[in-house]
Amino acid sequence: MTPRPFREARIDLGAIAHNVRELKRQLGDTLVMVVVKSSGYGHGAVPVARTAVENGADWLGVVAISEALELRSAGVTAPVLAWLHDPEASFDAAIAGDIDIGVSYVEQLERVAAASGTASVQLKVDTGLGRNGAADSEWPEFFARAVEHERAGLIRVRGLWSHLANSGEAEDLEQIAAFERAIGLAKSAGLHPEILHIAATAGALRVPRSRFDLVRIGLGTYGLSPFDDATSAELGLRPALELSAAVASVKGMPANSGVSYGYDYRTAADTSLALVPLGYADGVPRHATNRGPVSINGRTYRVAGRVAMDQFVVDVGDDDVKVGDRAILIGDPATGVPSAEDWARASDTINYEIVTRLGGRIERTYLP
Structure with missing residues (x-):
């Protein structure tokens, strides 16, 4: 048997394939964009992208843009949208790489139009999230300039899009109404975008009116739930990531021994302490001190004491834990191990952050 890496993020591409197929089944005829930003939510952009496209992802x-170019360099030819840019960015490489450029304001549109070649753009409008995207007061000028540049052959307006705040049904519907108003203004100005989209995973699953021509599936691709009231399994999804490390040392300690910095934990009795070589430099949240769950040999323990930069300690009592045993931090809860959601609760954050913060020392391996 090939030894497993000391620190490993094991990615089940079969789970990714299942999730893409299952989400496409649930969402019907709408096109699906699988989002692979931030290195595929920590899972690896290129392997996830290839698997997603092979299993029906349309976009x-x-x-x-650098993330899009990485996909192109790896031979991924599927349509790609990139949407957040340095104000001084050059768009030439994106145009040459047949990458759609998300455009959020008039000055940015002018820079794209001035680049070499005809850019395929998707105009973003802010419908209430308050982040990037043209504000409604800017829509008339935004659309008018896009029409001028399109007629001059400098750009092609392929899409119009926005983003839901997911703050509740009423607010979602208000945003959808605003988006529909933006669509009407764009068409009245002379634009004919072929792709309209506003929904990510949460909106796509819970607000059918938000689906339009395309939905953007990020978190769901990786088998994680965007909802507090529904698990991955209840959504028909399988978590794709298992984070683990080999136990680096085990030693006996007497009762009332302080553990890790600040002695925030003291042993209640004579015990054994197992050292796990993952810390906040690897993305393990320091906020999970004394709370983060860890499974070793089928039993779940809690982090004992503060999470340090490179390691943390687990109090395993008199259980038979040895150097080299696998300590599993994150996996599929259906197998009895902690989930990304468990770590999110232990760290007062969300599952998105838990998986995307995993650091570079962790070796990623892939199961077909």
């Missing part, structure tokens, strides 16, 4: 989504 891929990233934030940075």
Whole structure:
């Protein structure tokens, strides 16, 4: 048997394939963009992108042009949208790479139009999230300038899009109404975008009116739930990531021994302490001190004491834990191990942050 890496994020591409197929089944005829930004939510952009496209993804989504170019360099030819740009960015490489450029304001549109070649753009409008995207007061000028540049052959307006705040049904419907108003204004100005989209995973699953021509599936691709009231399994999804490390040392300690910095934990009795070589430099949240769950040999323990930069300690009592045993932090809860949601609760954060913060020392391996 090939030894497993000391620190490992094991990615089940079969789970990714299942999730893409299952989400497409649930969402019907709408096109699906699988979002692989931030290194595929920590899972690896290129392997996830390839698997997603092989299993029916129509589009891929990233934030940075550099992320899109990484996909192109790896031979991924599917349509890609990149949408958050340095104000001084050059768009030439994106145009040459047949990458759709998300455009959020008039000055940015002018820079894209001035780049070399005809850019395929998707105009973003702010319908209430308050982040990037043209404000409604800017829509008339935004659309008018896009029409001028399109007629001059400098750009092609392929899409119009926005983003839901997911703050409740009433607010979602208000945003959808605003988006529909933006669509009407764009068409009245002379634009004919072929792709309209506003929904990510949460909106796509819970607000059918938000689906339009395309939905952007990020978190769901990786088998994680965007909802507090529904698990991955209840959504028909399988978590794709298992984070683990080999136990680096085990030693006996007497009762009332202080553990890790500040002695925030003291042993209640004579015990054994197992050292796990993952810390906040690897993305393990320091906020999970004394709370983060860890499974070793089928039993779940809690982090004992503060999470340090490179390691943390687990109090395993008199259980038979040895150097080299696997300590599993995150996996599929259906197998009896902690989930990304468990770590999110232990760290007062969300599952998105838990998986995307995993650091570079962790070796990623892939199961077909």
